[in-house]
Amino acid sequence: xxxxxxxxxxxxxxxxxxxxxxxxxxxxxxxxxxxxxxxxxxxxxxxxxxxxxxxxxxxxxxxxxxxxxxxxxxxxxxxxxxxxxxxxxxxxxxxxxxxxxxxxxxxxxxxxxxxxxxxxxxxxxxxxxxxxxxxxxxxxxxxxxxxxxxxxxxxxxxxxxxxxxxxxxxxxxxxxxxxxxxxxxxxxxxxxxxxxxxxxxxxxxxxxxxxxxxxxxxxxxxxxxxxxxxxxxxxxxxxxxxxxxxxxxxxxxxxxxxxxxxxxxxxxxxxxxxxxxxxxxxxxxxxxxxxxxxxxxxxxxxxxxxxxxxxxxxxxxxxxxxxxxxxxxxxxxxxxxxxxxxxxxxxxxxxxxxxxxxxxxxxxxxxxxxxxxxxxxxxxxxxxxxxxxxxxxxxxxxxxxxxxxxxxxxx
Numbered sequence: 001x002x003x004x005x006x007x008x009x010x011x012x013x014x015x016x017x018x019x020x021x022x023x024x025x026x027x028x029x030x031x032x033x034x035x036x037x038x039x040x041x042x043x044x045x046x047x048x049x050x051x052x053x054x055x056x057x058x059x060x061x062x063x064x065x066x067x068x069x070x071x072x073x074x075x076x077x078x079x080x081x082x083x084x085x086x087x088x089x090x091x092x093x094x095x096x097x098x099x100x101x102x103x104x105x106x107x108x109x110x111x112x113x114x115x116x117x118x119x120x121x122x123x124x125x126x127x128x129x130x131x132x133x134x135x136x137x138x139x140x141x142x143x144x145x146x147x148x149x150x151x152x153x154x155x156x157x158x159x160x161x162x163x164x165x166x167x168x169x170x171x172x173x174x175x176x177x178x179x180x181x182x183x184x185x186x187x188x189x190x191x192x193x194x195x196x197x198x199x200x201x202x203x204x205x206x207x208x209x210x211x212x213x214x215x216x217x218x219x220x221x222x223x224x225x226x227x228x229x230x231x232x233x234x235x236x237x238x239x240x241x242x243x244x245x246x247x248x249x250x251x252x253x254x255x256x257x258x259x260x261x262x263x264x265x266x267x268x269x270x271x272x273x274x275x276x277x278x279x280x281x282x283x284x285x286x287x288x289x290x291x292x293x294x295x296x297x298x299x300x301x302x303x304x305x306x307x308x309x310x311x312x313x314x315x316x317x318x319x320x321x322x323x324x325x326x327x328x329x330x331x332x333x334x335x336x337x338x339x340x341x342x343x344x345x346x347x348x349x350x351x352x353x354x355x356x357x358x359x360x361x362x363x364x365x366x367x368x369x370x371x372x373x374x375x376x377x378x379x380x381x382x383x384x385x386x387x388x389x390x391x392x393x394x395x396x397x398x399x400x401x402x403x404x405x406x407x408x409x410x411x
Contacts, residue, residue, distance in 0.1 A: 006388075010290040014297035021298065034296045041292035045284040050277050053117065058273030060118030063251060064100065065269020066262055070254030073099035083209040087190075087199065088140045090130060097126035101144055107244065108148065108366075120148060121276055121378050128379040136383040137376065143193045145387050149371045150182070150189035150394040156363035160232075162342060163359060168350035172232040174359045176221055177405040181364035183217055185398035192390040276378050283377025287369050291332045300328055319411065320403045322347075322354035327361040327399045331392060334367040357406040364398040 018034055021027040067073045076099035077084075084091065084098045091097055100123035107116035123144065131138040137145075156178045164171040187210075194201050201207075224232050255262045294300065308321040323344055330337035344358040368391035376384055 007286065007290050010294045013299050014293040017297040017299045017302065030297070034293050037292040037296035038289050041288040042285050045288045046281055049284055049288075050281045054274045054277035056273075057118045057121065057277050058270045061122060061273040061276070062266035062268075062270030063248060064103070064119065064122050066255050066260070066265045067099075067103075067251040068096060068269075069260045069265045070251055070258055072251050072254050073103075075099070076102045082205050086203050086206050087143055087194070089199070090138060090140045091127070092130075095126070095130075097123055097130070097140075100126055103247070104148065106247075117374070118273070120144075120375060124375045124379055125276075128381070131379075134379075135381055137381050137385050137387055139197050141376075141381070142385060142387045142390070143190075143197070145371060145375060145384075146189040146193050146390045146394065147186060148375075149366045149368045149391045150186040150398070156359075159341075159359050159363045162338075163345070163350050166342070166345045166350040166355075168355075172224075173409075174356055174363065175224060175232060177356075177360045177402065177409050178363035179217065179221060180405050181360060181398045181402040183214075184401045185365045185394045188397040189390055189394035192393050196386060196390070279380075280374055280377045283373040284370075287373040288333065291336065291369065294332070295329070295336055300325060303328060317407075317411075319353050320357055320406070323357040323361060326358040327402070330361060330365065331368045331395050332370075334370055337362055337367070353406070353410050356410045357402065360402040360406050361399065364402045365395050368392060368395060 014034060018027075018030045021030045064073070073096045074094060077094045077096060080098055080102055081093055084101070085093060088098070100119055104116050104119035104123055107119055124141065127138065127141045127144060128134065131141065156175065159174065159178070160171045163174065191201070193199075199206075224235075227235065252262060255265065304321065304324050307324060308318055311318045311321060326337050326340040326344060329340045341358040341362045345352075345355040348354040350356075368388065371391070372384055372388060376382075376387075
């Protein structure tokens with residue numbers, strides 16, 4: 001219901017703001033801008049997201065089927081079983097969904113979005129098979145979605161690349177602030193959902209796994225802070241893609257070892273890739289068109305200006321407000337927030353405080369509205385329960401953390 005009301009509100013707010021601009025400022029182009037944006041957003045949803053995703057989905061769905069036949073997915077499920085059995089008590093032990101979620105989280109952490117999405121959609125389909133109410137999100141699906149939308153991306157390669165393009169002296173200087181912000185966002189999302197689902201967070205298995213993950217992230221921070229800055233992007237790029245290709249080779253070799261007809265297994269799994277991509281088109285169009293209308297109406301600009309004025313009245317430092325468009329757009333549209341990030345770097349400079357902070361905003365969590373439309377749309381879930389509020393809470397905490405760490409590192 002929350003998503004339903006918010007979707008309607010996007011159009012109403014866009015209409016009211018546009019009407020005010022037409023009446024009080026004489027902006028005769030505003031409604032044309034909004035309508036043109038709706039058509040553009042519809043085209044982007046189909047031609048630049050859903051259809052390009054079909055090829056990637058087809059390949060990785062086929063690969064996942066090989067992995068399942070080879071026993072690799074079940075191996076991953078057994079490996080993380082003790083931890084996931086506590087976080088996802090509805091999922092049977094050693095269920096393939098555990099391994100599929102691990103593949104999704106791993107690809108996401110490595111910054112490999114194209115690989116993370118097929119793994120995640122396959123995991124969502126497996127979770128839907130266990131869901132007793134097919135149009136209502138289950139507890140396991142909510143936990144998965146919130147952890148996915150909160151992050152964590154260990155290596156923000158694409159953001160580093162954009163910083164380099166726009167002349168940053170050290171494109172990787174946002175790495176540690178991004179990692180801190182996305183980690184805090186992930187823990188926040190986990191705590192929100194765990195409390196709602198009455199999961200015992202003091203269980204020794206949960207504590208040991210979270211402690212181990214925290215230690216792992218701390219070691220990564222230590223390692224990357226100890227090597228020359230220019231090596232960070234090179235090391236992370238090689239490691240990310242090497243790990244993904246190692247997964248692929250392991251699946252293939254494991255299937256050969258078990259005497260699986262590898263090519264037939266690939267074709268069988270790949271058939272579902274295109275079907276899934278087509279199924280999500282209506283959900284993507286609905287969300288992206290509404291977000292485009294809100295953005296093109298200028299409503300977000302008004303919100304940013306209002307926040308800047310309000311913060312200035314408190315006497316506090318307001319340098320962070322120049323980067324807020326990226327933070328406000330990020331839950332709504334990944335492409336929109338990336339455009340805001342680039343615009344901020346163009347306007348203020350890649351090495352300005354606002355330029356760096358906008359990059360940290362972009363790298364600190366995923367796009368919750370897009371994720372909801374994509375993943376829940378793929379299994380026709382209409383009632384997402386409290387997923388949106390959990391995701392937005394994690395996003396808000398990531399914004400606050402990003403501002404805090406950026407003042408420490410860059411101001």
